[in-house]
Amino acid sequence: MTELPLRGGCLCGAVRFEVTAPLASAGYCHCTRCQRRSGTAASASARVQPGSFRILAGEELLGAFEPRGGFAKVFCSRCGGALWSQDPDDPEVIGIRLGVFDGDPGIRPSTRQYVAYAAAWEPLPDDGLPRFPEARPS
Numbered sequence: 001m002t003e004l005p006l007r008g009g010c011l012c013g014a015v016r017f018e019v020t021a022p023l024a025s026a027g028y029c030h031c032t033r034c035q036r037r038s039g040t041a042a043s044a045s046a047r048v049q050p051g052s053f054r055i056l057a058g059e060e061l062l063g064a065f066e067p068r069g070g071f072a073k074v075f076c077s078r079c080g081g082a083l084w085s086q087d088p089d090d091p092e093v094i095g096i097r098l099g100v101f102d103g104d105p106g107i108r109p110s111t112r113q114y115v116a117y118a119a120a121w122e123p124l125p126d127d128g129l130p131r132f133p134e135a136r137p138s
């Protein structure tokens with residue numbers, strides 16, 4: 001069992017956060033925004049349960065890229081580390097990048113979305129996860 005709260009932070013350590021309830025779901029995103037944002041082929045994120053996310057330190061360092069028609073991409077302005085995405089219409093809807101947790105976040109990605117845009121240089125792994133050409137159905 002993964003112990004709660006889950007904690008994590010950015011690369012330089014200035015931004016710290018905690019999650020006080022088990023993560024709700026997790027998946028890989030292969031969209032071009034995630035490729036550009038992360039510099040990688042896909043990004044793994046997990047949705048939090050509403051009300052379970054809290055910033056512990058470094059709130060003043062948070063930056064956000066807010067694309068039209070998409071979630072805000074929140075990062076640390078000191079180190080550039082990607083942290084989470086946030087629904088501009090409902091700030092309780094947050095998807096934390098799995099790589100920023102201190103330890104095992106206790107959840108595994110269960111879907112792959114936007115695979116129609118998957119990077120040419122990295123084949124999709126044959127992991128049996130459901131694949132969606134566009135956004136995964138909610």
Ligand SMILES: [Zn+2]
Binds near residue numbers: 014079
């Ligand atoms: Zn940082």
Ligand SMILES: [Zn+2]
Binds near residue numbers: 114
């Ligand atoms: Zn994406």
